[in-house]
Amino acid sequence: MTENIKEVISRNVWKENQVLRQILGICSCLAVTNLMINSLVMGLGLTFVTAFSSLTISLLRNAIPNRVRMIVQTLIIAAYVILVDIFLKANMTDISKALGPYVGLIITNCIIMGRAEAYAQKNPPLISMMDGFFAGLGYTAVLLIISLFRELLGFGTIFGFNVNFLGFETWTIMVMPPAAFFLIGTLIWVTSNIFAPNKGKKS
Amino acid sequence: MTIDINPLVIFFASILTSNMILSNFLGMCSYISISGEYKTASSLGKSVTLVMVFTTALNYWIYKLIIVPLGLAYLQYVLFIMIIAASVQIIEMAMDRLLPDLHIKLGIFLPLITVNCAILGTTLFMVIRDYNFIQSLLFGLGSGLGWWLAISALAAIREKMGKTKVPRGLEGPGIAFIITGIMALAFIGFSGIFTIT
Numbered sequence: 001m002t003e004n005i006k007e008v009i010s011r012n013v014w015k016e017n018q019v020l021r022q023i024l025g026i027c028s029c030l031a032v033t034n035l036m037i038n039s040l041v042m043g044l045g046l047t048f049v050t051a052f053s054s055l056t057i058s059l060l061r062n063a064i065p066n067r068v069r070m071i072v073q074t075l076i077i078a079a080y081v082i083l084v085d086i087f088l089k090a091n092m093t094d095i096s097k098a099l100g101p102y103v104g105l106i107i108t109n110c111i112i113m114g115r116a117e118a119y120a121q122k123n124p125p126l127i128s129m130m131d132g133f134f135a136g137l138g139y140t141a142v143l144l145i146i147s148l149f150r151e152l153l154g155f156g157t158i159f160g161f162n163v164n165f166l167g168f169e170t171w172t173i174m175v176m177p178p179a180a181f182f183l184i185g186t187l188i189w190v191t192s193n194i195f196a197p198n199k200g201k202k203s
Numbered sequence: 204m205t206i207d208i209n210p211l212v213i214f215f216a217s218i219l220t221s222n223m224i225l226s227n228f229l230g231m232c233s234y235i236s237i238s239g240e241y242k243t244a245s246s247l248g249k250s251v252t253l254v255m256v257f258t259t260a261l262n263y264w265i266y267k268l269i270i271v272p273l274g275l276a277y278l279q280y281v282l283f284i285m286i287i288a289a290s291v292q293i294i295e296m297a298m299d300r301l302l303p304d305l306h307i308k309l310g311i312f313l314p315l316i317t318v319n320c321a322i323l324g325t326t327l328f329m330v331i332r333d334y335n336f337i338q339s340l341l342f343g344l345g346s347g348l349g350w351w352l353a354i355s356a357l358a359a360i361r362e363k364m365g366k367t368k369v370p371r372g373l374e375g376p377g378i379a380f381i382i383t384g385i386m387a388l389a390f391i392g393f394s395g396i397f398t399i400t
Contacts, residue, residue: 023232023235023236023376024232025232026231026232027227027229027230027231027232027320027324028229028320030228030231031227031228031229033236036356051341055388071285071288074284075285077279078280078281078284079281080275081280082277082278082280082281082330085280086277100327100331101301101324101327101328101331102280104280104323105229105320105323107280107284107323107325108284108318108319108320108323109320110232110318113318118355131318166270167242176387176391177228177387178228178384178385178387178388178391179384180384181380181381181384182380182381182384183385184380185373185377185378185379185380185381185384186381188372188376188377188380189370189372189373189377190372192372192373192377193372
């Protein structure tokens with residue numbers, strides 16, 4: 001094993017967070033963050049797909065010819081996305097409707113392809129699965145942070161529970177697209193400022 | 204319900220009010236990473252528009268003639284993504300033969316477009332909203348043009364900013380998101396003109 005499990009966790013969830021540090025997987029990340037429950041479901045769906053597609057790709061890494069690997073990876077990912085889609089349609093119809101096309105768009109989420117290319121190609125199955133799993137959790141964490149702000153300020157609720165005790169006027173803008181861009185920009189700013197001093201000392 | 208929407212309304216709405224990037228957040232990855240230079244961004248926008256029209260039209264017939272009659276709805280993602288990958292290849296080969304100049308300009312972007320979420324997103328929106336063929340075609344064209352407009356605008360702004368001092372840590376992607384946010388705010392101004400849901 002080249003890397004132990006703790007390193008995998010801290011790298012994926014914090015140090016090289018896929019969304020904030022690598023700027024991957026932004027598309028779906030912004031669209032579903034208007035409500036926390038949507039973000040949670042989306043994040044868990046993506047975690048599932050990333051973990052299992054990393055596992056599968058890692059198991060098959062010696063069997064897939066290099067030239068067609070992209071299309072094989074895409075098909076593996078698509079298969080798991082179909083599972084997630086069917087599960088959501090059967091068990092959580094409302095959320096499935098709210099997420100709309102974004103469940104299908106997990107296929108083109110760069111995080112999964114990124115983990116497959118950068119990690120699962122070269123590493124043994126179990127650790128690849130862990131890598132995918134924690135990359136997914138890192139993504140979920142970012143989604144929840146953004147949606148916490150958007151839901152709290154936009155609707156005055158958290159996970160649908162009303163917490164607007166002071167009765168402040170909710171900000172419609174937080175529910176609309178621009179707020180998502182501002183929030184992710186700010187989050188990237190904050191995280192890169194946390195990391196920048198470390199970088200300066202090393203170099 | 205959507206059947207009676209005028210295709211032209213869909214066309215303009217998909218450029219302005221429901222812009223792929225600014226209100227649906229699709230195709231963000233390449234939008235952020237390839238918007239440093241106006242020329243490259245504009246070429247990428249052109250190729251996306253081309254591929255988007257082509258794949259939307261093709262996927263419409265795949266959906267109507269294969270997926271619906273055979274009850275393959277659960278396989279639609281696999282079929283759509285394969286059609287997109289295949290048509291990108293075909294467009295690339297055809298362009299290499301017929302329009303070599305254009306191919307040299309756009310060539311490097313074409314493979315990237317396969318994994319651009321805006322392309323798959325347009326197809327999925329078309330299926331969910333149940334558009335007819337003309338509506339789908341204009342929706343694809345409008346979405347492509349809207350994407351082109353947004354990426355060119357961002358690239359032009361970033362070029363103008365050039366050496367402007369940006370707060371530490373906000374350089375690069377951070378400021379790009381803030382600019383996009385302001386652009387999205389501006390585009391909300393169009394929202395009274397057309398509405399599609």
